[in-house]
Amino acid sequence: MFIVTLIQIILLIEYRYTIFRDSITDTDIALFTIILFIVAIIGFMQTVYINNSWKKMETHSNSLEKAFLSKEAYLNLFFENAKDSIAVFDLENKIITVNPAFEKLYGWKKRECIGKAVPLVAPEYINLAKERCNHLLNGGSFDMLESKDMRKDGTYFDAQMTLSPIFDYNGKIIATSVITRDISYKKEAEKLIIQSEKLKAIGEIAAGVAHEVRNPLTVISGFVQMMNNDKSSPYAFYTNLIEAEIDRINLIISEFLVLSKPHAMQPKVFKIDKVISDILTLYQPELQLKNIELIQNWNTNNMMINGDANQIKQVIINIIKNAVEAIEKDGNISVTVEKTANQFCSICFSDDGGGMEKEVVEHIFKPFYTTKTEGTGLGMMISEKIIQEHEGQITIDSEYGKGTSITIKLPYVDN
Ligand code: ADP
Ligand code: MG
Numbered sequence: 001m002f003i004v005t006l007i008q009i010i011l012l013i014e015y016r017y018t019i020f021r022d023s024i025t026d027t028d029i030a031l032f033t034i035i036l037f038i039v040a041i042i043g044f045m046q047t048v049y050i051n052n053s054w055k056k057m058e059t060h061s062n063s064l065e066k067a068f069l070s071k072e073a074y075l076n077l078f079f080e081n082a083k084d085s086i087a088v089f090d091l092e093n094k095i096i097t098v099n100p101a102f103e104k105l106y107g108w109k110k111r112e113c114i115g116k117a118v119p120l121v122a123p124e125y126i127n128l129a130k131e132r133c134n135h136l137l138n139g140g141s142f143d144m145l146e147s148k149d150m151r152k153d154g155t156y157f158d159a160q161m162t163l164s165p166i167f168d169y170n171g172k173i174i175a176t177s178v179i180t181r182d183i184s185y186k187k188e189a190e191k192l193i194i195q196s197e198k199l200k201a202i203g204e205i206a207a208g209v210a211h212e213v214r215n216p217l218t219v220i221s222g223f224v225q226m227m228n229n230d231k232s233s234p235y236a237f238y239t240n241l242i243e244a245e246i247d248r249i250n251l252i253i254s255e256f257l258v259l260s261k262p263h264a265m266q267p268k269v270f271k272i273d274k275v276i277s278d279i280l281t282l283y284q285p286e287l288q289l290k291n292i293e294l295i296q297n298w299n300t301n302n303m304m305i306n307g308d309a310n311q312i313k314q315v316i317i318n319i320i321k322n323a324v325e326a327i328e329k330d331g332n333i334s335v336t337v338e339k340t341a342n343q344f345c346s347i348c349f350s351d352d353g354g355g356m357e358k359e360v361v362e363h364i365f366k367p368f369y370t371t372k373t374e375g376t377g378l379g380m381m382i383s384e385k386i387i388q389e390h391e392g393q394i395t396i397d398s399e400y401g402k403g404t405s406i407t408i409k410l411p412y413v414d415n
Helices: 002-016 026-081 100-106 123-137 184-229 236-258 272-289 309-327 358-363 379-389
Strands: 085-089 095-098 142-150 156-167 173-182 268-271 292-298 304-307 331-340 344-351 393-399 403-413
Touching: 002 026, 085 100, 100 173, 123 142, 123 156, 123 173, 156 184, 184 236, 236 272, 236 309, 268 272, 268 309, 272 292, 272 309, 272 331, 272 344, 304 309, 304 403, 309 331, 309 344, 309 379, 309 403, 358 393, 379 393, 379 403
Parallel strands: 292 331
Antiparallel strands: 085 095, 085 173, 142 156, 156 173, 268 304, 331 344, 344 403, 393 403
């Protein structure tokens, strides 16, 4: 540009404005050329400087953009791959977004729940959840909170949650986030530990009680045996029963010990009919008192079982006791004895008592599970254990409000 301007000036002076030529000296021209040269150099330097600055700014803004993009990408990767479920809610508790772990844990697909307030809390915890929500909207948060949440299919799980409000740049709450972890396995383990602690405690108590109870029992048993030996006694039938029952008390005590110590059964062949009728006789007075009618259906006789008669007695007593407790007053208990396929003797006890809810049936064989204020929750657990040791089966069929049928099946041996 500098050169072009110089040529232009020379040409203008030489050919067009010849009149000026004489008045312009060589010094003027030299001075003008130097000024022009200096201006050109300043211009050049400025251009180089500005160019450099532009380049710098461009690289700076490029790297900022990159940094921003990678931060967002990392956050997104973290959100998508987090092992814990993450859900973001708006102020009306509608879901804004969820991650794949949420979909896996709760069973709701992202597209199903976005923009909706889907039920994620067990109904009995709904009021607590509302309180938590209000606390969050007032700026509070919760860390490692334990509660029960609900999956899409209605099943519950033990959840550990961290809830926090999300603020905008002005410090205003715009959303809330919930990070959830399924801790059912941890709760289950805790329950097992408590259960085994309870079993240990029972074992220790049983060992102590056994000694105290067995001593007076030995005395009673001695007198009963004496009465049994008296051939003229009019109460022989009852004293025989009492003696048998004392043996059973001894066994119940041992049974408690079974809970803490493994024990081996010594099987013997016995008549199941005799065991059943002995117990029914024993219960007759109580049934009469409570106006409970006992219906007996003997579809077979003289069945022999290989096992421990006292243990089977215990099972039958547990079942009848539960039936009586379920009826309380005025009702029927029926006992049906029959042969089934595969060499099994089936004994079914039906009552028209209160019946059981599904949840009770599901937990009935668990130790210490009881719905009664004075129950031990051991009866059915011990019964199942005994029946299983006899290679039999025990099944429950119950309808809430209608009644219960409990069937035990034991393999019989041919006479
Ligand atoms: P407990 O009798 O000490 O409660 P069990 O193990 O014998 O313990 O029974 C567990 C629970 O099963 C009872 O608390 C009761 O709720 C339920 N149950 C058992 N048998 C019956 C029955 N015949 N009718 C209704 N509920 C029953
Ligand atoms: Mg019971």
